[in-house]
Amino acid sequence: MLLIRCPYCEEERPELEFRNAGEAHIARSPNIAGESDDDFEKFFFIRSNPKGIIYERWRHMHGCARFFNAVRDTVSDRFLMTYKAGEPKPTKLPGAAK
Amino acid sequence: MAKAAAKKSAVAVPPAERRPALAGQELSATGVTLAVLPPAERISLRAPDASVAALSKALGVTLPRKPKTSAAKAGRTALWLGPDEWLVIDEVGKDPLADCAEVTALHSAVGISHRNVGISVTGPAAAATINSGCPQDLSLDVFPVGAASRTILGKVEIVLLRTASDAFRVECWRSFSDYVFTFLSEAARDAAA
Numbered sequence: 001m002l003l004i005r006c007p008y009c010e011e012e013r014p015e016l017e018f019r020n021a022g023e024a025h026i027a028r029s030p031n032i033a034g035e036s037d038d039d040f041e042k043f044f045f046i047r048s049n050p051k052g053i054i055y056e057r058w059r060h061m062h063g064c065a066r067f068f069n070a071v072r073d074t075v076s077d078r079f080l081m082t083y084k085a086g087e088p089k090p091t092k093l094p095g096a097a098k
Numbered sequence: 099m100a101k102a103a104a105k106k107s108a109v110a111v112p113p114a115e116r117r118p119a120l121a122g123q124e125l126s127a128t129g130v131t132l133a134v135l136p137p138a139e140r141i142s143l144r145a146p147d148a149s150v151a152a153l154s155k156a157l158g159v160t161l162p163r164k165p166k167t168s169a170a171k172a173g174r175t176a177l178w179l180g181p182d183e184w185l186v187i188d189e190v191g192k193d194p195l196a197d198c199a200e201v202t203a204l205h206s207a208v209g210i211s212h213r214n215v216g217i218s219v220t221g222p223a224a225a226a227t228i229n230s231g232c233p234q235d236l237s238l239d240v241f242p243v244g245a246a247s248r249t250i251l252g253k254v255e256i257v258l259l260r261t262a263s264d265a266f267r268v269e270c271w272r273s274f275s276d277y278v279f280t281f282l283s284e285a286a287r288d289a290a291a
Binding site: 001008009010011013014016017062063064065066 | 165166179180181183233234247248249250255
């Protein structure tokens with residue numbers, strides 16, 4: 001079982017308490033009604049789905065119930081780091097091979 | 099005529115009788131005892147940092163600010179569930195909802211006394227019994243006496259509170275209580291074996 005560190009509970013918890021909530025750092029346009037169809041499609045449907053490092057939203061559903069962001073390697077399924085929702089995308093990753 | 103009928107039924111209806119789920123059920127196995135706890139008053143409390151001091155004063159128990167902790171005073175326990183969320187359990191029949199109603203600071207208090215059922219798990223095999231369905235580390239170093247956490251047991255969400263080194267309180271939703279008690283009963287027999 002994976003252990004995921006929740007930044008609000010400040011400790012590692014078993015993966016069963018968590019839910020994935022899709023890709024992180026996708027900003028909604030402040031003028032969503034004025035978006036062109038192409039831009040809206042990009043915002044609404046298109047996700048990067050990379051092989052390697054991905055920034056994701058996770059929710060500590062059966063714990064503190066808070067959303068937070070996590071950096072995960074989709075190849076090894078290893079969590080590189082987690083940080084609170086609203087914090088900027090980290091530029092430096094601890095122990096990232098690539 | 100409808101009015102008359104309504105009036106008549108209003109007179110005839112006795113005060114609502116409280117029927118707790120699984121009232122008084124118990125189970126003993128080697129090293130562990132399960133018991134459904136008597137009804138208690140409970141609230142779900144959400145509040146920002148600025149309101150915590152006023153609410154603590156009104157409730158008579160200091161709301162804990164550290165993750166996975168609880169505070170207890172005079173039969174009332176406040177459990178940290180999230181950064182701005184607490185579960186308050188009162189076992190001596192005083193309604194914490196009434197205490198919160200006097201607080202003017204911003205908060206949300208919802209009475210959930212009837213929503214939850216409390217089950218006590220006691221004995222040397224208590225941690226092993228709960229661990230049969232709960233993935234958290236329940237060793238005393240990581241989950242000391244007084245530690246409290248929302249977590250899962252089998253398929254359902256529970257709130258777990260360690261009341262002593264060999265005693266836990268499991269809070270689950272009323273409609274899940276039959277599942278939880280049966281699950282723990284099976285686990286108790288396994289832990290005993």
